[in-house]
Amino acid sequence: MEKNIRTFELLNRKIPELKAEIHKRIIGQEEIIHQILISLLANGHSLLIGVPGLAKTLMIKTISEALDLSFNRIQFTPDLMPSDILGNEILDENRQFRFIKGPVFANIILADEINRTPPKTQSALLEAMQEKRVTVAGQDFQLDKPFFVLATQNPIEQEGTYPLPEAQLDRFMFSMYLDYPGLEEEIRIARETTSGKQADIRPVVSKDDILAFQALVKEVPVTDNVVRYAVELVRKTRVSSGAPEIVQKYIRYGAGPRASQYLILGAKAQALTNGKMSPDIEDVRYVAEAVLRHRILRNYKAEAEGVSEKDIIRELL
DSSP, rough: OOOHHHHHHHHHHHHHHHHHHHHTOOSSOOHHHHHHHHHHHHTTTTTEEEEETHHHHHHHHHHHTTTTTOOEEEOOOOOOOOOHHHHEEEOTTTTTTEEEEEHHHHSSEEEEEEGOOOHHHHHHHHHHHHHHHEEEEEEEOOOOOOOOEEEEEEESSOOOOOOOOOOHHHHSEEEEEEEEOOOOHHHHHHHHSSSOOOOOOOOOOOOHHHHHHHHHHHOOOHHHHHHHHHHHHHHHHOTTTOHHHHHHEEEEOOOOOOHHHHHHHHHHHHHHEEEEEEOOOOHHHHHHHHHHHHEEEEEEEHHHHTTTTTHHHHHOO
């Protein structure tokens, strides 16, 4: 218990420091940065959807530097092969097979435009996300901990893309929309990014700290009423005779049990970052949109009437 209290106090000192360090280089996007950190604390992966030019790559690289974690960016293209991600075996000068690790062997992976590569290559990364290991030529290789994937998608260009199936989308804890900056933020971006100077980022949180924080999240107690609220919220998204009218009208398929798990884990991490040792219903509500958005499948009527996943979730809340 005393160890958990020390870890809790350390987390509450480090998170504000971490955000301040990230904002030396990233202007605005406070909500997105906070949610990325929550998913990292909860040991979950995230899907980030946004148009080009919003500094997604720079944001994730900056976070990895401030966390003192190794970082690799994988640019997904139609000709990318699974071995380009996982690595492959080569015959060395001694005529022995030797495994050369691919870019997936890092703590933070930016899977840029994951929907641009065929399903076979997508599934290679998604298997690594799920199992935290890769299998090449019958051998298992454990991935270094912590292991966090942030995948991006461009919502504009759909030609030549391979949208992730719902079963694979379910591997992501959060789905987040990166919006355009506000006017004053964009003025600062235009001024500061054209000056030829870039702030140096110092490591604020070590790898061991992150692993301790992730362990603490799992041990956070949750009251029965908060668990019940999370599960009932997920069950409301499923089409049935007792489902809310908006669900029966606009949803084809609702969220599965993994959504309940991620609601609780996300609420735990959110509570800790707010200085609380146990989450309440407001913490569940805070993470609900990011957890549920990619887990509910709208029908044609919703698309025709312009009803988004966000509209449905907010109505359910």
